[in-house]
Each structure stands twice: as C-alpha cells, then as structure tokens.
Amino acid sequence: MTKILYETDYNQWVNKTVQQLRERKFDGVDWDNLIEEIEDMGKSQKRALESFLTRLVEHLLKLSYWESEKEKNSNHWKSEIVNFRYQIHKRLKESPSLRPELESIYAEIFPVAIKSVSQLFPLEKDPYIPLEKTLDNDWFPE
Numbered sequence: 287m288t289k290i291l292y293e294t295d296y297n298q299w300v301n302k303t304v305q306q307l308r309e310r311k312f313d314g315v316d317w318d319n320l321i322e323e324i325e326d327m328g329k330s331q332k333r334a335l336e337s338f339l340t341r342l343v344e345h346l347l348k349l350s351y352w353e354s355e356k357e358k359n360s361n362h363w364k365s366e367i368v369n370f371r372y373q374i375h376k377r378l379k380e381s382p383s384l385r386p387e388l389e390s391i392y393a394e395i396f397p398v399a400i401k402s403v404s405q406l407f408p409l410e411k412d413p414y415i416p417l418e419k420t421l422d423n424d425w426f427p428e
Contacts, residue, residue: 288302288303288306288314288315288316288319289316289318289319291316292316292319299316299319303315303316303320331377331380331381331384332384332387332391334373334377335374335377335378335384335388335391336391336394336395338370338373338374338377339370339374339391339392339395339420340395340398340399340402341366341370342367342370342371342374342420343395343396343399343415343420344399344402344403345363345366345367345370346367346415346420346426346427347399347400347403347409347413347415348363348403348406349363349364349367349426349427350413350415350427351403351407351409351413352403352406352407354407355407364426367426368423371421371423374421375421375423388417389417392417392420396414400412400413415427
C-alpha cells in the first residue's frame with residue numbers, strides 16, 4: 287500500500303512515512319523508496335553546491351571581462367556574487383563533508399561557466415580564477 291502511495295501521492299507518502307517512523311511502526315515503512323529519497327537528498331546538496339558555484343563563476347567572469355555591460359550591471363553582478371558566496375558557504379557549513387570535493391567540483395563546473403558566458407560575449411582567452419579567490423568574500427575582480 288505504501289509503495290503505491292509513493293507513486294500516486296508523494297506528499298501523502300512522506301507524511302505517512304514520517305508518522306510511521308515517529309510511532310516506531312517500522313514494519314509498514316516503504317524502506318526501498320525511503321532509502322532512495324535519502325540518497326537523493328545527499329545528491330541534491332551536491333547539485334545545489336555545483337549550481338551556486340557555476341553561477342558565482344559566471345558572475346565573476348562577467349565582472350572581469352564584459353566591458354560593454356560593466357557600467358550598467360556591475361552592482362547587480364556584485365550583489366549576485368555576494369549571494370552565491372553566502373549560499374555556497376552555507377551549504378559547506380551544513381554539509382562539511384562536501385568541502386574535500388570542492389576542488390573536483392570546481393574543475394568540473396569552471397569550463398561550463400566559461401562556455402555559458404562565452405555565449406553572451408567573446409572571451410579572448412580561457413580565463414582562470416583560482417577557487418580561493420572565487421570563494422573569498424572580500425575579493426572582486428577589478
């Protein structure tokens with residue numbers, strides 16, 4: 287019954303599962319789907335970190351190289367940079383086990399960010415911003 291509920295009404299499945307766990311009625315718990323959901327929660331934390339890091343790098347690149355739009359948009363980009371850094375630091379505080387993966391995540395997302403901004407304006411060279419600067423709350427490109 288609970289497995290069918292998972293497929294037909296996810297919210298009700300969640301509420302029922304929580305109730306069963308609180309009442310220690312473990313025999314009725316849909317363990318397979320519960321385990322899958324918990325695994326997905328961990329993956330979503332990493333995906334959120336990847337997304338915020340990609341957006342952060344995109345805005346740092348815009349601020350560094352998009353001269354024709356800089357005067358009009360630099361304050362907005364800086365505001366977004368502050369927000370993305372906050373979100374990244376928040377995720378790392380909530381899940382410190384992601385910190386050792388940060389270098390490999392950064393290496394994966396950086397080319398994506400370059401490709402993304404190169405659709406907006408030409409990049410004459412492949413720029414690189416070190417991870418330390420990217421995450422430094424006090425650093426902005428000149």
